[in-house]
Amino acid sequence: MRVLVVYCHPVPESFCAAIRDSAIEVLxxxxxxxxxxxxxxxxxxxxxxxxxxxxxxxxxPQDPALKSHIENLNWAQxxxxxxxxxxxxLPAMLKGWLDRVWATDVAFRLPAGKxxxxxxxxxxTKIGVITTCGAPTWxxxxxxxxxxxxxxxxxxxxxxxxxxxxxxxxxxMDASTPKTRAAFLEKVRTKxxxx
Numbered sequence: 001m002r003v004l005v006v007y008c009h010p011v012p013e014s015f016c017a018a019i020r021d022s023a024i025e026v027l028x029x030x031x032x033x034x035x036x037x038x039x040x041x042x043x044x045x046x047x048x049x050x051x052x053x054x055x056x057x058x059x060x061p062q063d064p065a066l067k068s069h070i071e072n073l074n075w076a077q078x079x080x081x082x083x084x085x086x087x088x089x090l091p092a093m094l095k096g097w098l099d100r101v102w103a104t105d106v107a108f109r110l111p112a113g114k115x116x117x118x119x120x121x122x123x124x125t126k127i128g129v130i131t132t133c134g135a136p137t138w139x140x141x142x143x144x145x146x147x148x149x150x151x152x153x154x155x156x157x158x159x160x161x162x163x164x165x166x167x168x169x170x171x172x173m174d175a176s177t178p179k180t181r182a183a184f185l186e187k188v189r190t191k192x193x194x195x
Contacts, residue, residue: 001032001033001077001078002032002033002035002075002077002078003032003033003035003076003126004035004037004073004080005024005027005034005036006079006080006083006094007036007037007038007082007083008038008039008081008083008091008093008097009084010040010093014084015173015176016083018185019185020082022185023080023082023130023188023192026192027080030193032078037069037072039094044069044096044097045096046092046093046097046099047096048096052100056103058104059104059105060103060104061100061101061103061106066101069100069101070101073106073121077123077124077125077126078124078126078127079124079126079127079128080127080128080130080192081127081129081131083147084131084132084133085131085132085133085147085169088135088140088143088145089147090151095150098155102121102155107158108120108121108158119158119159121158121159121160123160124160125159126164126195127151127155127165128165128167128195129147129168130169130188131169132169132170133170133171133172133173134172134173135171136172137171148167166195168187170184
């Protein structure tokens, strides 16, 4: 299985980095081929400019900086997103990556007239999300968990018909302790060993 790990956190020593490292260790131990995409480390530009937006519905992005991202997306059979939940959703960097890379003639093809879009992501059969969140579980649910829905409903809809998904969140991150973080890392390992 080829898995693309999409990692998004600006602080190198963050708990998300520990999650990333644990996840990659488990996936490699399972014999999976892993590619890491670290959006902050590579200084990904999440901003879609005027010209890019004007041609968005006409063809795949032409920006040479997106070429390797598109290649990684086409290579992947599984995608694992690791990021902090900020204001109940995705960090702007990750949202910008979805906007710019999951684009026309990359993730989908628009119909010539009326009709449904055609998925170009049927090769992706698994999507996972591992996130941290300062809010408690109950409040995240009340707010509607927009980050979770964006990926596990919106992006998943473009993937294989029976695409398997999972979502893990370390809630109350701001009040976490070494014990709660260790327990969560163990939960991450267990989930990925079965995924």
